[in-house]
Amino acid sequence: MNRRALLGLGLLSLLSGCATGPGAGTVLRIAQPADPRTLDPHKISDMPSMNALINVFDTLTTRGPDNRLAPGLALSWEAPDPYTWRFRLRPGVRFHNGEACDAVAVAFSVNRLLNPATKSPIVELRNVSAAVPLDELTVELRTSKPDPIIPAKVSLFGGVVVPPGYLAVAGDAGFARHPVGTGPFTFVDFQRDRRLRLRANPGYWAGPAGYRDLEFMPMPNTSSALAALQSDEVDMVTELSPDSALQITGYRGVSIRNYPAVPTSYVSLDTTDGPLSDVRVRRALNHAVDVPLLIKAVMDGKARELATLIPRESFGHDPAITPYTRDLDLAKRLLTEAGYPNGFDTTLTARTDSALLAEAISGLLARAGVRAAVRLLDIGTYTARLTSDNRRALGPMYLAKSTGWTLDGQSLVQSNVRHDRRQSRWNSPEADRLIDAEELGIAPEDRQRAFTELQRLLKDQAPFVFLFQSDSIYAMGDRAHWQPNAAGVLRMHSATVTA
Amino acid sequence: MIPTIIRRILSAIVVLFCVATVAFVLVRLSGDPVKLMLPPDATAQQETTLRASLGLDRPLWTQYLDYLAGLPRLRFGDSLVYGQPVAEVLLARVPATAELAAAALALTLLIAVPAGTFAALHRGRAGDSGVMGAVLIGQSTPVFWIGILLILVFAVRLQWLPASGYGGLDHLVLPAVTLALYSVAVVARLLRSSLIDVLGSDYIRTATAKGLRTRTVVGVHALRNAALPVVTVVGLEIGSLLGGAILTEQVFSWPGIGRLTVEAIQNRDFPLVQGTVLFFAAIFVLVNLLVDLSYTVLDPRVRLT
Numbered sequence: 001m002n003r004r005a006l007l008g009l010g011l012l013s014l015l016s017g018c019a020t021g022p023g024a025g026t027v028l029r030i031a032q033p034a035d036p037r038t039l040d041p042h043k044i045s046d047m048p049s050m051n052a053l054i055n056v057f058d059t060l061t062t063r064g065p066d067n068r069l070a071p072g073l074a075l076s077w078e079a080p081d082p083y084t085w086r087f088r089l090r091p092g093v094r095f096h097n098g099e100a101c102d103a104v105a106v107a108f109s110v111n112r113l114l115n116p117a118t119k120s121p122i123v124e125l126r127n128v129s130a131a132v133p134l135d136e137l138t139v140e141l142r143t144s145k146p147d148p149i150i151p152a153k154v155s156l157f158g159g160v161v162v163p164p165g166y167l168a169v170a171g172d173a174g175f176a177r178h179p180v181g182t183g184p185f186t187f188v189d190f191q192r193d194r195r196l197r198l199r200a201n202p203g204y205w206a207g208p209a210g211y212r213d214l215e216f217m218p219m220p221n222t223s224s225a226l227a228a229l230q231s232d233e234v235d236m237v238t239e240l241s242p243d244s245a246l247q248i249t250g251y252r253g254v255s256i257r258n259y260p261a262v263p264t265s266y267v268s269l270d271t272t273d274g275p276l277s278d279v280r281v282r283r284a285l286n287h288a289v290d291v292p293l294l295i296k297a298v299m300d301g302k303a304r305e306l307a308t309l310i311p312r313e314s315f316g317h318d319p320a321i322t323p324y325t326r327d328l329d330l331a332k333r334l335l336t337e338a339g340y341p342n343g344f345d346t347t348l349t350a351r352t353d354s355a356l357l358a359e360a361i362s363g364l365l366a367r368a369g370v371r372a373a374v375r376l377l378d379i380g381t382y383t384a385r386l387t388s389d390n391r392r393a394l395g396p397m398y399l400a401k402s403t404g405w406t407l408d409g410q411s412l413v414q415s416n417v418r419h420d421r422r423q424s425r426w427n428s429p430e431a432d433r434l435i436d437a438e439e440l441g442i443a444p445e446d447r448q449r450a451f452t453e454l455q456r457l458l459k460d461q462a463p464f465v466f467l468f469q470s471d472s473i474y475a476m477g478d479r480a481h482w483q484p485n486a487a488g489v490l491r492m493h494s495a496t497v498t499a
Numbered sequence: 500m501i502p503t504i505i506r507r508i509l510s511a512i513v514v515l516f517c518v519a520t521v522a523f524v525l526v527r528l529s530g531d532p533v534k535l536m537l538p539p540d541a542t543a544q545q546e547t548t549l550r551a552s553l554g555l556d557r558p559l560w561t562q563y564l565d566y567l568a569g570l571p572r573l574r575f576g577d578s579l580v581y582g583q584p585v586a587e588v589l590l591a592r593v594p595a596t597a598e599l600a601a602a603a604l605a606l607t608l609l610i611a612v613p614a615g616t617f618a619a620l621h622r623g624r625a626g627d628s629g630v631m632g633a634v635l636i637g638q639s640t641p642v643f644w645i646g647i648l649l650i651l652v653f654a655v656r657l658q659w660l661p662a663s664g665y666g667g668l669d670h671l672v673l674p675a676v677t678l679a680l681y682s683v684a685v686v687a688r689l690l691r692s693s694l695i696d697v698l699g700s701d702y703i704r705t706a707t708a709k710g711l712r713t714r715t716v717v718g719v720h721a722l723r724n725a726a727l728p729v730v731t732v733v734g735l736e737i738g739s740l741l742g743g744a745i746l747t748e749q750v751f752s753w754p755g756i757g758r759l760t761v762e763a764i765q766n767r768d769f770p771l772v773q774g775t776v777l778f779f780a781a782i783f784v785l786v787n788l789l790v791d792l793s794y795t796v797l798d799p800r801v802r803l804t
Binding site for chain 1: 529530531534535536537538539540541542543544545546548549551552553580581582583588591592595643646647650651654655658661662663664665749750751752753754755758759762765766767
């Protein structure tokens with residue numbers, strides 16, 4: 001036995017020589033919870049996929065560090081009429097294979113996305129009927145109804161431009177195996193579940209990245225990803241929750257950074273009948289849920305309180321509208337007025353990954369006498385019920401979280417406010433009118449006015465319990481330096497790596 | 500023996516057909532993949548369009564017949580999520596899983612056979628309880644805990660081995676140890692009791708009476724006879740090493756079939772779930788067949804009839 005144990009130890013130390021692997025130098029290695037699903041940017045609609053592919057491809061517009069819409073492949077854009085968006089393209093841009101990125105390529109890309117044969121899961125361009133090149137550097141997106149935020153929508157998924165010539169030769173499958181874009185990094189290789197390797201594009205139109213290699217590694221288990229960071233196998237771990245960030249706080253060589261971001265949490269209330277149909281009850285719930293306390297206790301301070309649904313960095317947010325005062329006595333008084341002096345029983349449904357938050361909210365509601373039993377569902381079941389035609393499938397109250405990466409208020413309210421939208425559980429002709437005004441009006445001033453009124457109405461009528469917008473949290477090693485914008489997209493061109 | 504093998508193969512095909520049917524039905528009971536592919540703000544119209552272009556709006560029996568027709572040629576359709584043929588996605592993961600399972604199996608036998616033999620020979624004494632207690636700890640400790648513990652000690656603290664990922668032999672050590680620790684107890688305990696039985700039998704007494712050394716008695720006569728039940732269990736363990744590696748693969752970011760299966764189920768990726776379920780079923784059927792055949796080699800008294 002002893003000899004064998006010694007042999008084992010010897011074997012371990014023998015192997016240890018090659019444990020660190022190729023790490024040093026100018027490579028940036030990023031751990032994400034998942035791989036890109038496919039490398040064809042028109043066939044993905046999830047953030048981990050986009051986070052990797054946004055480094056290979058460019059979009060028509062982009063978001064700068066100040067969160068403002070900035071030129072990408074398009075230098076400027078305008079709406080000559082409410083049904084048309086015209087984009088003027090950046091001259092001289094070429095794909096990694098040398099193909100020109102012109103109006104034909106842009107029109108081809110948008111039309112490819114819209115073609116049902118592409119089976120694209122990207123849904124933002126639902127109002128676009130066709131893309132038409134006008135001249136070499138001008139392209140028009142025609143819409144079936146006015147769509148004021150097309151320029152914001154083409155800052156990610158729907159705005160990706162792919163090479164028509166290369167696709168004609170390689171085919172869809174070949175393109176997904178070896179993607180070619182115009183972006184700051186070129187594709188090197190991809191081993192699913194192991195790593196995606198990219199290399200800096202020396203001819204990038206905005207100048208090459210300051211380091212050579214960029215790698216994305218899928219690490220589904222946060223603890224293992226953080227261990228990999230500590231043993232210098234990755235430089236950065238993304239998408240941390242506040243409690244997993246706490247695990248690693250204080251370790252040498254590793255820093256936890258949180259940045260303002262837009263993922264917005266709220267509780268949807270079924271206002272059709274029962275206690276929740278009474279506005280006094282809904283207001284009472286908003287007074288009872290002490291959001292600053294939730295942020296401190298559950299989110300470790302890494303979130304910001306929100307008055308309604310629209311986060312600060314999004315167009316339409318009105319800072320003049322303030323959150324509910326947190327007042328337990330007032331909550332109890334309102335409940336008594338509504339005829340529930342002893343509270344009532346209800347359920348609060350949540351995804352398993354937000355169990356802590358749901359339990360905390362349930363605890364705060366209990367102080368006001370509202371006994372909300374927490375019901376947890378796995379992500380698949382939760383999503384299926386959320387998008388089912390039965391609007392009550394998730395019960396009277398459910399905890400929801402949306403990321404409006406367009407940074408326009410519309411993304412937060414488009415599917416849960418207007419009475420005919422599938423996640424709406426509130427019927428207010430006034431709200432419907434305001435939604436129509438912001439969705440169909442092109443002029444920014446008119447839209448802002450509609451958003452301001454809508455937020456006032458939302459606060460007053462409380463069809464939701466409003467919570468907070470949570471920060472993006474990253475763990476980084478000593479060598480990596482980078483700062484995200486509010487949409488939290490991993491555009492790594494601006495990162496720097498010290499040797 | 501040859502007709503028996505043919506009969507066994509035919510019955511294996513029937514089993515696989517049943518598994519294929521059950522997988523087809525069950526995965527469809529689990530929900531709608533289109534709901535998970537599209538963001539929650541998709542419209543009903545957009546869902547209908549995508550469902551139609553994926554062919555999921557066709558009548559169930561058409562989908563079933565198409566699926567059955569593809570099976571003999573190993574065509575399972577395209578994965579809904581990855582957009583690649585299922586066989587391609589699946590085969591890309593086989594090496595990693597096979598490597599991990601083989602390493603874990605080798606480690607299991609390397610630890611379990613000496614441990615079980617030692618315990619049987621020292622039956623009822625301190626050595627027996629010590630060894631059996633030690634292997635039980637391995638079995639009763641959750642994989643995700645022992646895995647993380649090994650990572651913290653050997654990767655973070657000592658920096659001897661990589662924390663996770665797939666690559667050279669060094670990447671294999673921690674996941675293989677984690678996975679093997681579970682099977683060691685099963686095999687060692689079975690070998691111990693089987694060996695205790697055999698050691699009490701007449702032919703062992705005869706062998707000892709002949710004046711053979713203990714090493715020969717145990718190594719040649721006892722172990723070989725005690726191996727029969729152990730081989731059965733090891734065969735079954737191969738199945739669970741392949742399939743049960745799910746947690747180990749998660750913890751160590753190991754690119755194997757277990758992780759693929761979990762993701763496929765979470766995404767309701769119908770063709771991929773069907774493919775992986777059939778793959779596991781085929782492995783189990785094959786291993787069982789091999790275990791039966793190995794009996795005839797290990798014990799000439801056993802004849803397949």
